[in-house]
Amino acid sequence: MTDADFREAYESHKDQLFRFARRMTGSSDAAEDLVHECFLLLWQNRAAYDRQRGSMRAFLIGVTRNLAMKRLSRERTFDELQDTAAICGPIDPANRERGEIVAQAVGTLPPLQREALILAEYEEMSLDEISQITGADLAAVKSRLHRARQNLRRMLAPVLDSKRKANGTR
Amino acid sequence: MEPDDDRELNELLKEWRVADAPRSLDERVLGRRPWWRTLLTGSIRIPVPVALAVAAGLLIMAVALLKPKPNVAVSAPSVVNLEDFRPVSDLNVRVIRHGNAD
Numbered sequence: 407m408t409d410a411d412f413r414e415a416y417e418s419h420k421d422q423l424f425r426f427a428r429r430m431t432g433s434s435d436a437a438e439d440l441v442h443e444c445f446l447l448l449w450q451n452r453a454a455y456d457r458q459r460g461s462m463r464a465f466l467i468g469v470t471r472n473l474a475m476k477r478l479s480r481e482r483t484f485d486e487l488q489d490t491a492a493i494c495g496p497i498d499p500a501n502r503e504r505g506e507i508v509a510q511a512v513g514t515l516p517p518l519q520r521e522a523l524i525l526a527e528y529e530e531m532s533l534d535e536i537s538q539i540t541g542a543d544l545a546a547v548k549s550r551l552h553r554a555r556q557n558l559r560r561m562l563a564p565v566l567d568s569k570r571k572a573n574g575t576r
Numbered sequence: 577m578e579p580d581d582d583r584e585l586n587e588l589l590k591e592w593r594v595a596d597a598p599r600s601l602d603e604r605v606l607g608r609r610p611w612w613r614t615l616l617t618g619s620i621r622i623p624v625p626v627a628l629a630v631a632a633g634l635l636i637m638a639v640a641l642l643k644p645k646p647n648v649a650v651s652a653p654s655v656v657n658l659e660d661f662r663p664v665s666d667l668n669v670r671v672i673r674h675g676n677a678d
Contacts, residue, residue, distance in 0.1 A: 416605055424597035438601050445605045508592035527589050559585055566584055 407452035415462050416445055422463070422529065423470050429524045430474040432513045440477065444470045460538065467529065468539045471521060478517050504565060511561040519554035522547055 407415075423444060427437035447469055448455065455465065512520060521540060525531045531539070537547045559566070 413606065420601060420605075421596040424601065425594045428594045429592075434595075434598070438598065438604070441597065441601060442604045504588065505591045505593060508589055512589075512592065527586065555582065555585060558589070562585065562588060565588060569584065569588065 407448075407455055412445075412449060412452065415448065415466070419463055419466050420445075423466055426467060426524060426529060427470050427474055429509075429512065429528060430471070430517075430521060431477065432509070436477065440470055440473045443473055464531075464535055464539055467525070467531075471539055474521075475517060507562065507565055511558055514561065515554055515557055518542075519550045519557065522550040523554040523558070526551055 420441060423441045424437050427440040428434055431437055431440065444466060448466065455462075459465070512523065515523065518540075522536060525536045525539065526533070533544055533547050533551075536542075536551075537544045540547065542550070
């Protein structure tokens with residue numbers, strides 16, 4: 407990888423990586439640190455990057471994802487990264503913007519559910535791609551995504567209800 | 577009910593928008609800085625011999641500029657000859673006022 411290749415990779419993927427990291431960590435500063443670290447690792451290991459093993463996008467998201475998981479484990483925002491028993495209760499909308507409420511709801515999800523949801527919903531990745539990036543098998547990805555959606559439906563129920571009422575449905 | 581719920585949920589999820597990467601990230605990763613910041617906080621590396629030569633040149637210029645200039649003594653002519661001195665025959669005095677040359 408030449409200097410020009412590196413710059414091109416940076417310009418092409420920085421925004422997507424930043425948004426992914428921002429959604430994973432809930433903090434712009436943390437996201438900036440993670441993306442910086444990701445490109446630092448890419449530069450330091452540029453000789454090791456193999457185009458044949460997958461797209462640059464998937465590779466960089468995978469690196470950022472690993473860094474984010476390390477950070478979350480270190481900060482121990484969750485006792486377990488595992489997504490087994492976490493059930494999240496409804497969020498009180500309390501005059502807040504919907505985007506803000508969604509951010510809180512997604513941020514409340516256990517990290518493995520959160521990453522599956524962010525990759526599928528916001529990065530529009532296929533289940534295969536998510537499975538490749540996270541190193542989990544397809545069934546596990548499907549299950550995490552399903553539980554993430556269940557949790558979100560529960561947490562966002564008051565918002566969804568008020569939205570339905572506003573639209574005149576039900 | 578679930579597909580409809582999913583559609584509603586997906587629509588709601590899309591309402592969480594996140595900004596693009598900040599400029600400070602460019603600075604950190606590529607070392608890019610805005611020109612005004614470079615002007616204010618930038619630094620350059622120059623070889624020591626060049627720096628010494630420039631410093632010596634500036635010092636010499638400063639000394640040359642600050643050094644008092646010696647007064648050039650103009651010697652008065654030893655003999656004043658008024659042989660060719662003639663009084664003015666027709667004295668025409670013109671008064672030129674400030675700002676009016678005519």
